[in-house]
Amino acid sequence: MKSLSIQQLSDGLYKGITRFPLAILSAIQFTFLVIYGIEADIDPGIWYLRGVHGAQLGIPLFIALTFFAESKNYNPIKKIGVKFGGVALLLLYLLTLPETLTFINFSRFVLLTLFAHLLVFIAPSLHKGYELHFWVLAKEIILTFIECVFYAFVIGFGIFVAISAVHFLFDININNKRYPEVMSFCLIFLTTIFFAGRMQGVNSKQNMVFDYPEILKNFTQFILIPLVLLYLIILYIYGGQILMNQDWPKGWVSYLSIGFSVLGIVSIILIYPVRNDENNKWIPLFNKGFLYTLFPIIFLFCAAIWRRISEYGITENRYYLIALGVWLFFISVYTLIKRDHFIKMIPMSLSVVCILSAFGPLSAFNVSKNSQLERLNDYATSNNWLDEDGYWDTSNEKKTPKEDVDQSRSIIKYLIKNHGYASIQPYLKDSIPDTLQGVDNKYAQSRTILQEMKLIQTSDYVKENRLNFYTTHQGVDIKGYSKYFTKEAQYLKRNGDKAISISKADPVINLFIENGATKLGTLIIGDQTYNIPFPDENEMLYKKKDFMMVYKSVNGIKNEEQNTTTLTAVTFTLFIK
Structure with a gap:
């Protein structure tokens, strides 16, 4: 990468802002909403989540659309049309989100985030260009992103230390929220604007002459490939043991198979540009050998997943493992057939898997x-x-x-x-x-x-009785209270959770759940400690001089023999004077 002067940096930032205006606006929105959420300590509502998710998706989406328009050499009018088409699709998706988000919605968030980032690599390479062009462009995107994240992190860490120095050296009380707010600003906004200013323009006809980083070859040859061989030996020995014992493979082998497959494919990608060099005749042998050895591993992988499916059916996690296995098989066959023309297909096919997994009759859900x-x-x-x-x-x-x-x-x-x-x-x-x-x-x-x-x-x-108390608490007098916090805690017994963090500052408030006949737990507000009785079905409100705890729902298990009550879930609002 070339060094930068102050003038080049300012010119690059100006060009980046004019080149990626929607991506930078998304970064501004994302940063503002994250900082607002930290500052206000809010329970996120649907509009807040729509704003955060839309901005988080918008950054890679609008970068990808800019790359696409540049690769097609569109005129300014067409470029604007492409970008605002993306805005319309994003808004349509966000407005269709239900008022109450479920596990399915949050899973789609993850899949769409992965899809949007894959588009950054796919969009500028949809033309019929060389595979090497795609590799060079992908390398530039990744290295530029890593460079920008590093700059932003160093700036954020520096400000973090500066704030701490002011706090400790001058005895100035600084709210602890400033630290995550500063780091959010740097890692979201600064990373985006640095990337926009640093990333070169996309040109489908750019010169393919480049210097292959020797560090990539050394990293692949002396680190990744030995790890792939280590995994290969372990998996083949385990496979032989299964054949000898005639037993089903353990479920954990699926994750080791994924690690082996991913490392091998990454190795093939990293050494792709120098695969045909005279001094690297081992590379084609490794590529072909890895792909052939991958098929038995995929079979072992599928056998482990099938055992779980045959016993307990398909769940979302098992679906993703199945989809990954199918994708690995497809990529292996495609690479063996196409040989030197497979690089583009990797992100393209993975993006198709993301969309099929997120929507439609074949979705994971x-x-x-x-x-x-x-x-x-x-x-x-x-x-x-x-x-x-x-x-x-x-x-x-x-x-x-x-x-x-x-x-x-x-x-x-x-x-x-x-x-x-x-x-x-x-x-x-x-x-x-x-x-x-x-x-x-x-x-x-x-x-x-x-x-x-x-x-x-x-x-x-x-011998256990279930306790399920609910109330709407209409008409509760909250006059005189300056703050309130609403909390919902579930699966307390299963997860072994004991502490419920209510507020991390101004003042620090925690509720410590305890098992007993009448006591729900201990509430600590700042340096004050209060014993909170277990609520009665007819009295879902506990009031003291400085606070009032209003329960919406309380779920627990009462053991008659041991005379104990174990809380399993609770929803309440704490009012502080």
Whole structure:
């Protein structure tokens, strides 16, 4: 990379702003919303999340659209049309997001983020150019991004240390929120504007003469490839052991197979430009040998995944592993057929996988939901849990067989958590929204629906009583309180969570959950400590001189023999004077 003068830097920043205006506006919006969220300590609503997600997607999307327009040599009018077409698509997607976001929406966020970043590499290379052109451009994008992140991080870290110095040397009280706010500004806004100013223009006819970094060859030859060979030896020995013992492979082998495959493909990509050099005759041998050895690994990988699917069906995580296995197989075959013309296909095919996984009938969410519903239907049919009309028989408790009851409970909890209670509605005559009126917590929704379906706890839990308290608390007098914090904590028993962080500053507030007959836990506000009693169903409010705790929902397990109450989920609002 060429060195920069102050004049070149200022000229580059000016050209970057005029070249990537929408990407920089997205960075400004993203930075502002992140800092606002830190400063206000808010519970993110749908419009806040739409703004954050839209800005976060907008940065790579508008950079990609700029690259695409430049590679096509569009005139200014067409360039503007392409960019605002991207704005329209982004707004359409954001406005279709539901008021209450689910697991599916957040999973799509991740898939679309990966897709948008892949577009940065794909967009400028859609013309019928050389594969080497794509490699050079991708290298420039990655190295420029790493350089800009490094600059932004150093600036942020420097300001971080400066703020700390002012705080400790001059005894000036500085809010702890300043630190993440400064780092957010640097890593989001400065990285984007540095990249915009530093990234060279895209030209499909640019000169392909370049200096191949020797460090890439050394890194690949002496680090990546030995690691690939190490993984290969381990996986083949394990595969031989499986054949000898005639046993199914362990699920963990899937992740090792992924590591082996990814390292091998990255190695092939990094040494692609020098594969035909006279002094590098080992490279074509390695490429072909790796691809052929990859097929048995993919088979081992698929066998491990199939074992889990045959026992527990498809979930989103297993779907992604399946999709990755199919993609690896496709890339391996394509590379063997095309030989020197496969580089572009890697991000293109991966972007297609992202879109198919996020939307449509073949998406991770539809396939997983249908798989689990099919399992639930199998259990219901084999145990005669459905009446003549196909609805769930709620007249008798499903006490046996224990394994089928437990599996059905697990499926229903999964469906409600990931796909909402509407996925269970076809099995029940009564309207689930009516049954769940006033029950907002998903854990409590699962409990209520399971009770409705008579899928009771198995015998291990007979001596435990479930506590589910809910209230709307209309007309609570909040006059005189200056601050309030709303918190929702779930799965406290399962995850072993004990501390609920309510506020990290001004003052620091934490609630420490404790198991007992009457005590919910200990509330610490600054240097003051308060014992909080377990709420009563008829009294979902606890008031002291300096604060008031108003419960919306409380879920717990009461053990009659041990006289203890274990909190599993709680939603409350804490008002501070």
